[in-house]
Amino acid sequence: xxxxxxxxxxxxxxxxxxxxxxxxxxxxxxxxxxxxxxxxxxxxxxxxxxxxxxxxxxxxxxxxxxxxxxxxxxxxxxxxxxxxxxxxxxxxxxxxxxxxxxxxxxxxxxxxxxxxxxxxxxxxxxxxxxxxxxxxxxxxxxxxxxxxxxxxxxxxxxxxxxxxxxxxxxxxxxxxxxxxxxxxxxxxxxxxxxxxxxxxxxxxxxxxxxxxxxxxxxxxxxxxxxxxxxxxxxxxxxxxxxxxxxxxxxxxxxxxxxxxxxxxxxxxxxxxxxxxxxxxxxxxxxxxxxxxxxxxxxxxxxxxxxxxxxxxxxxxxxxxxxxxxxxxxxxxxxxxxxxxxxxxxxxxxxxxxxxxxxxxxxxxxxxxxxxxxxxxxxxxxxxxxxxxxxxxxxxxxxxxxxxxxxxxxxxxxxxxxxxxxxxxxxxxxxxxxxxxxxxxxxxxxxxxxxxxxxxxxxxxxxxxxxxxxxxxxxxxxxxxxxxxxxxxxxxxxxxxxxxxxxx
Amino acid sequence: xxxxxxxxxxxxxxxxxxxxxxxxxxxxxxxxxxxxxxxxxxxxxxxxxxxxxxxxxxxxxxxxxxxxxxxxxxxxxxxxxxxxxxxxxxxxxxxxxxxxxxxxxxxxxxxxxxxxxxxxxxxxxxxxxxxxxxxxxxxxxxxxxxxxxxxxxxxxxxxxxxxxxxxxxxxxxxxxxxxxxxxxxxxxxxxxxxxxxxxxxxx
Numbered sequence: 083x084x085x086x087x088x089x090x091x092x093x094x095x096x097x098x099x100x101x102x103x104x105x106x107x108x109x110x111x112x113x114x115x116x117x118x119x120x121x122x123x124x125x126x127x128x129x130x131x132x133x134x135x136x137x138x139x140x141x142x143x144x145x146x147x148x149x150x151x152x153x154x155x156x157x158x159x160x161x162x163x164x165x166x167x168x169x170x171x172x173x174x175x176x177x178x179x180x181x182x183x184x185x186x187x188x189x190x191x192x193x194x195x196x197x198x199x200x201x202x203x204x205x206x207x208x209x210x211x212x213x214x215x216x217x218x219x220x221x222x223x224x225x226x227x228x229x230x231x232x233x234x235x236x237x238x239x240x241x242x243x244x245x246x247x248x249x250x251x252x253x254x255x256x257x258x259x260x261x262x263x264x265x266x267x268x269x270x271x272x273x274x275x276x277x278x279x280x281x282x283x284x285x286x287x288x289x290x291x292x293x294x295x296x297x298x299x300x301x302x303x304x305x306x307x308x309x310x311x312x313x314x315x316x317x318x319x320x321x322x323x324x325x326x327x328x329x330x331x332x333x334x335x336x337x338x339x340x341x342x343x344x345x346x347x348x349x350x351x352x353x354x355x356x357x358x359x360x361x362x363x364x365x366x367x368x369x370x371x372x373x374x375x376x377x378x379x380x381x382x383x384x385x386x387x388x389x390x391x392x393x394x395x396x397x398x399x400x401x402x403x404x405x406x407x408x409x410x411x412x413x414x415x416x417x418x419x420x421x422x423x424x425x426x427x428x429x430x431x432x433x434x435x436x437x438x439x440x441x442x443x444x445x446x447x448x449x450x451x452x453x454x455x456x457x458x459x460x461x462x463x464x465x466x467x468x469x470x471x472x473x474x475x476x477x478x479x480x481x482x483x484x485x486x487x488x489x490x491x492x493x494x495x496x497x498x499x500x501x502x503x504x505x506x507x508x509x510x511x512x513x514x515x516x517x518x519x520x521x522x523x524x525x526x527x528x529x530x531x532x533x534x535x536x537x538x539x540x541x542x543x544x545x546x547x548x549x550x551x552x553x554x555x556x557x558x559x560x561x562x563x564x565x566x567x568x569x570x571x572x573x574x575x576x577x578x579x580x581x582x583x584x585x
Numbered sequence: 586x587x588x589x590x591x592x593x594x595x596x597x598x599x600x601x602x603x604x605x606x607x608x609x610x611x612x613x614x615x616x617x618x619x620x621x622x623x624x625x626x627x628x629x630x631x632x633x634x635x636x637x638x639x640x641x642x643x644x645x646x647x648x649x650x651x652x653x654x655x656x657x658x659x660x661x662x663x664x665x666x667x668x669x670x671x672x673x674x675x676x677x678x679x680x681x682x683x684x685x686x687x688x689x690x691x692x693x694x695x696x697x698x699x700x701x702x703x704x705x706x707x708x709x710x711x712x713x714x715x716x717x718x719x720x721x722x723x724x725x726x727x728x729x730x731x732x733x734x735x736x737x738x739x740x741x742x743x744x745x746x747x748x749x750x751x752x753x754x755x756x757x758x759x760x761x762x763x764x765x766x767x768x769x770x771x772x773x774x775x776x777x778x779x780x781x782x783x784x785x786x787x788x
Contacts, residue, residue: 213665213739216746217753218651394709416634416716439628439635441617441719463723464617 110163251562253513253523257554258543261294263287268549270445270462270489270505270533271357271398271414273316275547277536280323282340283545285553286314291328293340296538304343305336318359318366325380327366329356335368337380351376351386358400360409362423367409369397375411375421390431392419399447399459408434408473410457412444418459420473435476441465446491446502450516460488460502468502468514482519484512490535492544494559501558503546505531511546513558525556593699594707599773600659606711606769606776607667607685608652611736612638613715614669614683617722620732632712651736654747658740659774662689666739670756673730679758680728681782688775700772710769714778717766724764726785760784 107115265288266274274286283294289307291314294300307313307330316329325346328336333354337347354371361367365387366378373393378385392411399412409421418440419433426432442465450456450470456479457471466486470479487505494500494513499522501513509528512521530549537544542560547553594602609631616626616637621644626637639645658664664687671681693700737753746752758781766778 214742214744215753215755216738216740216750218647218654218736218738218750394713416719438630438633441635441637464719 109165113163251560253525253558254556255523255525257525257527258557259555261553261555263547263551263553266533266547266549266551267313268530268533270443270487270531271396273318273358273398273534274314275534275536275545275553276317276319276326277538277545278319278323278326279321279539280340281539282319282323283536283553284317284319284326285547286317286328289313291317291326291338302343304340305338305345315355315357316359316368318361320361320366321363327359327361327368329359329368331355333370335359335366335376335378337366347380347385349378349380349385351378357396357398360400360402362402362406362409367400367402369393369400369411369413371396373397373413373415375400375409388425388431390419390421390433392421392433392436393417396443398443398445401447401449403449403455403457404451405454408449408455410447410449410459410473412440412447412459414443416440416442416444416461416465418444418447418457418471420457435471435473437469437471437476437478439469439478440467442487446488448491448493448500450500451493451495452498458491458493458500460484460491463487463505470517470519480517480519482514486510487531489532492535492537494537495541496559496561499559501535501544503532503535509548509550511535511544511556511558523558525558527554528552594702594771594773595699596693596773597660598699599693599771600656602707602711602771603659603687603774603776604652604656606714607655608648609636609638610685610715610718611648611651611669612636613718614671615639615644615734617719618671618681618725618728618732620671620728620734632708632715634712634715636715650749654750655738658738658744659687659689662691662694663741663744664689664738665741666737668737668739668756670735670737671728671732672735672756673728674733675730679756679783680732681725681780682756682758682761684779684781686777686779688777690773690775693773702772707769707771710767714767714769714776718778721764721766721780725780725782757781758783 263285266285267288272286275283277283277296281296283296284304285292285294289310289312291304291306293302293304295302304326305328309332312330312332314328315331316327318327319325320327324340326338326340328338330336333350333352333356335349335352335356336345337349338344339346352368352370352372352374356368356370358369359366364379364381366380367375368378369375373391373395375390375392375397376386377388377390379387390409390411393413393415395414397411397413399410399418401410402408403410407423409423411419411421413419416438418435418437420435420437421431421433437459440459440461442462444459444461446458446460446468448458450458455472455474457473458468459471460468466484466488467481468484468488468491469481471477472479484502484504486508488502489505490503492501493516498516499513500516501511503511508524508526509531511525511532513523513525514520515522528546528548528550532546532548534547535544542557544556544558545553546556612626613636615621616623616639621639621641623637625639625641627640628635629638630636639648655664655667666687667685669683670679671683672679735756737756760783761781762784763779763781766780768775768777770776
């Protein structure tokens with residue numbers, strides 16, 4: 083007869099419409115009976131959550147403090163009493179090991195012990211006998227759901243959601259010309275191109291400097307370093323365009339006459355490569371890998387007239403303001419220093435401003451041509467931001483995240499805009515409207531990171547040199563012919579007034 | 586400030602400096618590696634740099650607890666290493682491991698006189714290390730999935746485990762590449778920094 087009872091029981095269970103007789107009390111019932119949250123060691127045996135009551139008090143040595151942290155996970159929070167395991171906070175391997183290990187370690191010989199110890203040190207990286215590792219439990223909330231790591235979005239974006247607004251002028255998306263720049267050094271910290279007021283584009287390719295005449299298209303090789311291991315690290319034209327300053331990896335600053343294609347001076351005062359140069363009438367400033375900036379008076383024999391020590395790492399950005407009152411320098415130490423043109427009391431040069439906000443090397447440094455004391459700076463890979471400063475007050479007027487390494491910034495004299503050159507992932511040039519900081523256009527084409535930018539003397543064309551060994555000329559600041567005539571008229575009117583007063 | 590410089594470095598002062606460095610260092614790592622959203626960080630001036638610290642109250646509180654505990658253990662010279670482990674939430678795989686080794690000069694506990702080293706020199710050294718941490722983003726592989734971090738501290742064997750702390754394994758990375766960063770020293774404590782990351786299997 084027993085089997086019929088059994089069958090009846092089975093049927094009763096399977097029907098699921100009556101309460102199960104003689105069943106253990108349901109979890110929620112048990113919980114209601116319990117006074118408060120007891121250390122229920124669910125973490126140690128997650129596979130059997132209901133029936134086994136493996137209390138931690140029975141085996142204190144095997145679960146060292148582990149159950150303590152589990153209190154925070156018991157479902158006494160809002161959400162009822164359904165236990166939802168949190169796998170990431172469980173230490174499965176530890177639990178498994180503790181459950182399955184033998185109770186009695188066998189007697190070991192001393193050499194075996196030594197061997198085991200050596201293995202332990204090897205595997206653990208430290209002597210288990212000497213130290214132990216502690217982990218703070220109760221970790222705070224992880225980043226909220228739906229938060230995608232910013233850097234991934236940053237570094238894998240193909241198309242920036244660019245400005246869909248139509249800008250009022252036409253900017254050609256293709257470069258005007260593409261020039262070959264073989265052997266150009268792919269080094270972020272160098273400044274290898276410059277465009278003179280006489281319309282010559284100087285390009286340093288490894289150990290030679292070439293001049294490209296924009297008007298005629300002619301190419302001249304100006305110089306080549308004698309020593310094969312020495313390379314050119316910077317080039318800069320004097321304002322008049324007849325002399326070219328060249329900085330080398332052998333810490334020399336050379337001055338070349340273009341007319342005669344001869345070297346006039348070889349100024350040695352630095353101890354490391356000269357990565358950046360800037361002219362202020364007859365003063366040539368040079369920045370070196372040591373972090374020092376030297377002023378050279380090129381007219382006199384004792385050329386080294388001043389030293390500015392404000393950087394602890396390579397100086398990669400250097401620009402005199404257009405009025406010659408300030409010198410802005412950016413370095414690999416993420417600092418931007420603004421220096422006065424004259425020494426303070428005591429004969430020492432001290433910066434009037436130091437900006438520490440950039441989180442990366444500052445190579446892009448540019449002064450605004452239509453607003454006094456306004457400086458734009460751009461940071462490298464770790465930073466990716468463009469910042470606009472007022473150097474008198476020290477305030478940061480605007481910041482914009484460019485999402486890519488900034489290698490150079492140039493202001494446009496024709497429009498109230500500036501252009502920046504970038505690296506990974508799109509290697510593009512971006513034109514920004516100032517002061518609204520909106521994107522006007524993005525110029526793409528380079529297949530490797532842009533290293534330098536320079537502007538033509540008429541302000542209409544920007545040349546970019548990139549690691550893909552090309553130079554691209556972009557006609558992005560073309561003046562409207564009507565506006566151009568108005569500008570010329572204004573300029574000529576000024577000159578006639580001057581003539582009158584002289585007479 | 587001036588009087589502090591003249592006093593030199595005491596054991597307590599050194600413990601404070603190092604614990605402070607860990608606080609800012611961990612904040613920088615969390616920001617740079619994108620473990621928490623960048624908008625939850627704010628800029629502060631420290632060591633002559635602009636550093637980013639979290640504004641999330643829970644996280645800030647958590648880090649505070651660690652810093653306070655570290656201060657105590659550094660003062661007693663019983664802590665040997667601090668490790669920041671970054672692992673993927675989904676797979677629990679360890680992707681990055683920042684290891685700060687601490688060498689403690691135990692004789693500092695015995696002699697009471699302060700050591701000769703200017704605050705400025707120590708600050709300069711700390712500044713270099715923090716800058717290096719920031720710059721690591723240029724070579725560390727992208728953290729593709731959402732990540733969480735863990736803090737491990739290696740202490741002397743006989744230390745009583747305080748509340749809220751538990752024992753753990755070293756959480757090494759299986760196939761890793763290691764980079765050594767600069768170290769700094771207060772003459773009492775010396776901190777060496779290395780970062781280990783998972784070698785990319787995709788060429």
